Amino acid sequence: MPRPQRWGAAELERLSAMVTQPSLFYWRGPQTTALLDEFRRRYPLNFCFPTSSGTAALHVAIAALRLKPGDEVIVPAITDMGSVIGILYQQAVPVFADLEPQTYNLDPADVCRRITAKTRALMPVHLAGNPCDMSALMAIAREHRLQVIEDCAQAWGARWRGQPVGLQGNLACFSFNDYKHVSCGDGGLVATNQLELGTGLGKWGDKFYDRETGGRDPLELAPNYRMSEPQAAVAAAQLTKLEQIVANRHRAGTRLTEQLAGAAGLRLPSVQTADTHSYWFYLLRLDRERLAVSRDEFAQALTNAGVSCTPGYIPRPVYRYPVFQQHNFFSGHWPVRELGLTQMDYRQVRCPEAEAILEDSVKLTINEAMDDAYIDEVAAVVRDVARAAAR
Template identity: 65%
Template sequence: MNPTLALHGGPKAVTAPRPERHRWGAEELSRLTAMVGQKSLFYANGPQCADLAAEFRQTCPAKWLMPTSSGTAALHVAVAALQLPPGSEIITSPITDMGSVIGILYQQLVPVFADIHPHTYNLDPQDVRRRITSKTRAIMPVHLTGNPSDMEAIMTIAREHDLFVIEDCAQAWGALYRGKPVGSWGHLACFSFNEFKHVSCGDGGIVMTNDERFGPTLAKWADKFYDRNSAADARNPTSLAPNYRMSEPQAAVAAGQLTKLPAIIADHVRLGSRLLAQLETRALPGVSLPAIDPRDRHSFWFCLLRLDLARFRCTRDEFAAALVAEGAAATPGYIPRPVYRYPLFQNHDFFAGFWPLREAGLTTMDYRRVSCPVTEAVLADSISLAINPGLTDEIMDQTAAAVAKVTHHFAR
């Protein structure tokens, strides 16, 4: 390969054509066609929501589940179902989407951010232990990028301290931890059908549980706490709950997507594994690959690499720009900063400029003093590489070649 970077006039490393990807087809269309013939598009007793539930159970065993309007909504429902007193703390990851913490804040609870493992990018169980206080009531591990969290360690901590566990599986469709699907380890689990996830209906989610303490109330927490199974007393809510229902059109597309999930995940796993194998065969001084336990299945929502910037004559952003010039689908980092560094956390501006919990003396949390050094380092030195079924084995091979080319050019 010509070592001259494409940025400097050399040939691109990634030249394979990218096939146009169309995610929806006959499976979704047939269900949408049937849906148009229905007398009602309401979720309760709707055939599309019922089909979605049946398809989901082929992926992850769930005694109780509730389709929701988004993955964020599913997480809010899960948090609400715990019925924790105001000021209770839930430990979660600082490298995640806001959707992981919105429900915590709206339920007048306190997100506590624990640091992550430097190469799995998931919660570090030892730091979770350090963050536990007398107010801790739950842990919310996030299976970031499709790499399963260390659920044995997390569940051990939960048992020792009598804590609940909510799994955030939004990025981890099809991932397996010790041979079991993610989502089947904690007390509750949530998945996302957002546009950018493995499977999508534009937006939507599912919350599930096998715990009889929470299962019978899941639908209520997503539906204004109405009891749709009681025709005589449906509108008689005994708790405050939002409207997070999924409609039948959304469910029709989501159910169609789930019929294709095994093939979709197989593509993600094949492409991600091939990319890592290709990277491992090359001498890449200063580049760290994600750590994956061989007993688990990483479902590769994307691939996150780390750079030891002291070993390069460039910044992280310059490295990413060089990869893009080579034709690689690469972006610098993941989210721009840890969640606790977002302005609303730094200003404690959660409710019209106020945080009632602090003002009522129910928490002393000050997010301006929170520090998760590993998270901050990962977000400062990482590179994201795209993985999706619209790519090919040839593109993965050439992407690995592009990483090697850029690495050797900038290596000190």
């Protein structure tokens, strides 16, 4: 499998400049300033705070909403734990909604079914870089007066109706984790254009200190999620490469879909024609009724033929993780439930489509170093395995 050279001269140049600085602290540091400038060139969001991780960015966003204990946030059943950690730490309640079968994103119809009097926010996750149906989700949010946090961790460079994802909701969160499109090892960023959320955004990730006035007399409780100047230096350099990285991944993913179209036994990811999928990975589903092998056997056959893949994505929907099944969030306790502020029982939650996706999907590796010839070879192997496995 071709592998990209992810870091090089651009990162070294910024790091070399960084080591001559008198301080590596983020506040108004030259590397952090450069990072925010590069980010805003691509995402016109006025208020930005760089964080130590994408998970931290999401926690800051949740904290900025000032949720009360027992308030509910609707999230997709297939996502990373980072999407829900901040919700739980703020004593709010993740409410899992089902997914659309071919986009793997929040199903607006099921979101509506999950709304209660305690619902305060939605968290669409643009899974693998495929934009959610933001038109439908924002309409729901307006109708029910809900805040929207876009989890863009897997969706650098993705576009909804021609606009970068992250510009439709109230807050947008990004990740610079080592495995994302652009990376500084670990890091994140949370941003908004809303004055009432943005003016205090930095406080929620910086112990509620007021860096503008120099105040170290916090009014509220907030964690320390600051990014450092070395991280910012690498992340700023990485963002200068974003357009080419996404263009290559989009070309590879689109070509793979074109090459696999019509192959018996395969269900391919669906992308709206006006949207741009940035393909953090490529998830296809198997039509088990048309194939004589299991999902794991299909994936093993691909692996044996040299295709980089894994059976499924995450092992099970998030609500079926042991921590949720046992409500073991704080040393064996869940205070909001024990205090009667929620009746949520994750042992009773079911999202049938999400469960089906994780049972019959195969995740194919996509990266920006893959040329057309390589993608065509992968597609040929997938078609051959499907043909051999047909009933």
